[in-house]
Amino acid sequence: MTDPLLIWSYLESGPLLWLTATLVAYWIGDRIFRLSRGKPWFNPVLLSVIVLGALLLATGTPYETYFEGAQFVHFMLGPATVSLALPLHANLKRVRRAALPMALALLAGSLTAVVSALGLAWLLGADVGLLASLAPKSATAPVAIGISEKLGGDPSMTAVLVLLTGMIGAIAVTPMLNALGLRDWRGRGFATGVAAHGVGTARALQVNPTAGAFAGIGMGMNAVLTGLLAPLVLQLFR
Amino acid sequence: MPAIVSGIIVLLLFQLCGEVVSRIFALPLPGPVLAMVALVVGMALSERLLALVRPVASFLLQNLSLLFVPVGVGAVARLSDLSAHALAIGVSLVGSTLLAICVGAVTFEYVARLTGNVDEEEEA
Numbered sequence: 001m002t003d004p005l006l007i008w009s010y011l012e013s014g015p016l017l018w019l020t021a022t023l024v025a026y027w028i029g030d031r032i033f034r035l036s037r038g039k040p041w042f043n044p045v046l047l048s049v050i051v052l053g054a055l056l057l058a059t060g061t062p063y064e065t066y067f068e069g070a071q072f073v074h075f076m077l078g079p080a081t082v083s084l085a086l087p088l089h090a091n092l093k094r095v096r097r098a099a100l101p102m103a104l105a106l107l108a109g110s111l112t113a114v115v116s117a118l119g120l121a122w123l124l125g126a127d128v129g130l131l132a133s134l135a136p137k138s139a140t141a142p143v144a145i146g147i148s149e150k151l152g153g154d155p156s157m158t159a160v161l162v163l164l165t166g167m168i169g170a171i172a173v174t175p176m177l178n179a180l181g182l183r184d185w186r187g188r189g190f191a192t193g194v195a196a197h198g199v200g201t202a203r204a205l206q207v208n209p210t211a212g213a214f215a216g217i218g219m220g221m222n223a224v225l226t227g228l229l230a231p232l233v234l235q236l237f238r
Numbered sequence: 239m240p241a242i243v244s245g246i247i248v249l250l251l252f253q254l255c256g257e258v259v260s261r262i263f264a265l266p267l268p269g270p271v272l273a274m275v276a277l278v279v280g281m282a283l284s285e286r287l288l289a290l291v292r293p294v295a296s297f298l299l300q301n302l303s304l305l306f307v308p309v310g311v312g313a314v315a316r317l318s319d320l321s322a323h324a325l326a327i328g329v330s331l332v333g334s335t336l337l338a339i340c341v342g343a344v345t346f347e348y349v350a351r352l353t354g355n356v357d358e359e360e361e362a
Contacts, residue, residue, distance in 0.1 A: 022311075026304045048307045053314030063315035070308035076298060077305045079249040081270035082256070083295035085277035089288065092278070094357060101349040109342025117334035124326035134330060138338060141309060143268045160313040160320065161331065163306060168335045176336060177343055184347045186357055191342025195335055202302035210357070212299075218342075220271045227266035 012061070018069030025051040038206060040171045045199060081140070087213035095217060098186055105187060106218065109194040110225045113138040114233045122237045129153060135234045137161040139226035140197040140219055147230050162197065169196025170203035185210040193218025245294030248287065252277050
């Protein structure tokens with residue numbers, strides 16, 4: 001029999017192990033989410049991240065090694081973003097009709113996200129580098145990373161902040177908007193996409209197809225607006 | 239050719255063109271978002287394109303959450319950087335995200351009501 005350590009070092013050097021682990025962890029997370037009947041706290045992303053994070057810590061595996069395997073999953077974010085054309089196309093007429101409320105909600109939501117994120121962090125003593133990493137956090141990851149680079153932030157930190165933003169939004173959105181008594185699925189989805197990009201959109205798709213379609217649009221529009229707003233607002237806090 | 243393969247080809251080709259156009263013109267719009275807009279136009283023009291993309295696109299969107307897991311694990315890897323500014327980051331992320339969702343949703347609903355813009359197609 002081969003030394004188990006040899007097998008481990010073989011597995012560690014290829015993408016197979018961590019790609020499989022990523023899918024299995026997600027499968028577990030998704031099962032728990034379904035068993036909980038879609039309770040927002042049992043967010044499948046959060047659950048899989050906890051499982052995988054614990055595994056990495058327990059085995060002393062660096063993130064770079066993990067990402068060798070996980071990159072194949074990560075890569076699909078691009079084609080998945082393109083796929084949002086599908087719900088968008090299916091709802092095109094309703095989207096056109098809602099142009100005015102969407103435009104104003106976009107402006108209000110995007111501005112609130114950037115100003116309050118920077119304002120709160122600034123009040124609590126964040127330095128300029130962190131503020132620059134934080135400014136684009138409501139935009140979808142590839143855009144936010146690009147903006148962060150331009151502003152002198154830390155792109156990999158921005159990726160993490162973007163994801164945390166999405167998870168916070170995905171967990172909080174349903175109970176919060178229910179408490180506010182908002183019933184228009186278009187507005188609920190749209191605002192979620194604006195503030196919590198793709199992770200929020202994934203949550204919206206789980207809750208309601210209309211909300212999902214409008215979340216995809218909100219995410220796309222805020223990707224553009226954040227590119228314009230983030231540098232301007234950051235000026236105020238320098 | 240299996241339908242899934244042609245669907246993947248369409249998505250990748252659109253993304254590829256989106257990335258190239260976004261870079262050539264130095265647009266603030268990222269490649270995939272540009273490609274999404276272009277694909278909506280394409281779908282409106284061609285039923286065939288819509289049929290080609292539908293199976294793969296539905297599959298990807300049904301599993302959209304999965305695709306965020308790798309970056310999420312990155313957050314665990316950067317736990318020490320995050321905890322160094324835990325208070326500022328925590329308050330800022332939670333506060334701004336919740337506030338932005340509320341402000342956005344309330345604005346939408348308020349403007350929609352004010353202008354009589356109801357959602358006719360919404361099934362109860």
